[in-house]
Amino acid sequence: MPMFKVPDHQVAGHQALNGQLGPLIDETGLFYKPLQEDERGLREAEFYKTFSADVRVPDHIRKFFPKSFGTKLLDASDGSGPLSHLVLEDLMSKYENPSIVDFKIGSRTWYPQATDEYIEKCLKKDKITSSLSLGFRISGLQIYEGQESGYWKPDRKVTIKYKPEDVRMVLRKFVSVNQSSDSKKESGCSTFASSVYGGSSGILAQLQELKSWFEEQTIYHFYSCSVLMVYDKESLAKGKEVVPAIKLVDFAHVVEGEGILDHNFLGGLCSLIKFISDTNKDCLQNQGS
């Protein structure tokens, strides 16, 4: 019987803390996401089922998605009794101290077929956040700052108000060397930027690979879906070879593409690539700063 516990490195979404409903993990590297009994839960389960069997999805694209293993009935984290959970790969299980940024992609988090009420709710949030202006917003993040100070993990009330300059600050901090426990103080980002953002297997290369697929694929439209960017800063600092990862998560609002490009996701993805690419250039130009 596996032991279930609350994930250590969840930066966005509902959390299984204080008796609330949220995902659980076990020690074998699995992530259990409660299937809320509404359309969203059903749609996400349906997506994983369809996607895992979809021969139109090329192999090199599958690595961007969590592996899925069907559903399983287990005691919900809120004590409400047995509930069906999606069984997924725990993307964080192999990291000791993962630095993570969760970007919700798309200037529009709602789909054309949604109800007026739902559209209005989403549109309001897209306007308040950076979604409308940048084509994406930061849904959550944690950046490891060393053994003493632990993680810098700004509250959701803060990240929701992020302006373009805050997004740039986060992207710099993500690749900055840990020097200070003062999270406001920025330190050099040139060393890590080239290893994490640059290079043939870095974040930018992976995002470009994903972009190429979105320039072709007309199977799925990913509304309100997130791109996670993860790596282990400590390992990199110790000189280990570290491959940063790009992962897509949250498929409760995926709809059929019907032969049309997902221009909403693609536009947002291009904007994110531009932000990271600009940050990378800035870090390399200001070496030693």
Add this chain to the structure above:
Amino acid sequence: MPMFKVPDHQVAGHQALNGQLGPLIDETGLFYKPLQEDERGLREAEFYKTFSADVRVPDHIRKFFPKSFGTKLLDASDGSGPLSHLVLEDLMSKYENPSIVDFKIGSRTWYPQATDEYIEKCLKKDKITSSLSLGFRISGLQIYEGQESGYWKPDRKVTIKYKPEDVRMVLRKFVSVNQSSDSKKESGCSTFASSVYGGSSGILAQLQELKSWFEEQTIYHFYSCSVLMVYDKESLAKGKEVVPAIKLVDFAHVVEGEGILDHNFLGGLCSLIKFISDTNKDCLQNQGS
């Protein structure tokens, strides 16, 4: 004193017919667009002024924009007396029988800074038309069908309701050989598709060039702007070498980019490229059909 007349080949926008206010042309190849005395007119005049002096715009991108020559006071087409007009290059002056499609680009025709009232008005239209689903809509078109039948020019009431399959039909007709006066009947598109859409200076190559700029440029955001696609079918049929043209028009809703990609335009442009590329492949695969 030049003679002003109503343009022969206008497919979208206000028209100077029946005493209404609209653009005029002269015999020297100039196009006079009345500057309506509201924010839109001022903004479009301002755009042309800024753009023409903007050293950040590369030369190879300027060819996609009409040349501009300041403003000129002339008698308005609605007889209301002297009115300031934008003086632009008449993009159609060199064509005898231009086939034209006007695509309004972007799934969103409104900009974040707009008033709630304006946003609501635009959003409603984006939902009715294909803008929201495809990332662009056809604002107008004319396709030359030969000396006898002249132009196929569906009414705006028809084009506004175009579904994806109608857009594909237009894209096929645009490169179809004129055989029949019956506009519903489609004829072979393989011959012209490769000359018009394909090739190193065809529509697709030009759109890709434009796309590359939009993947980099963060100077301007083009809301409610159109991409025109033009060529002379008759000339091509006669074996003349014909270079189809891509032109951007309508800049009354251009705002500053402020360091951010125009992800709304870029997403829509990618979707349009995918539609044309799919049509081109279909035409070539069904040779003789």
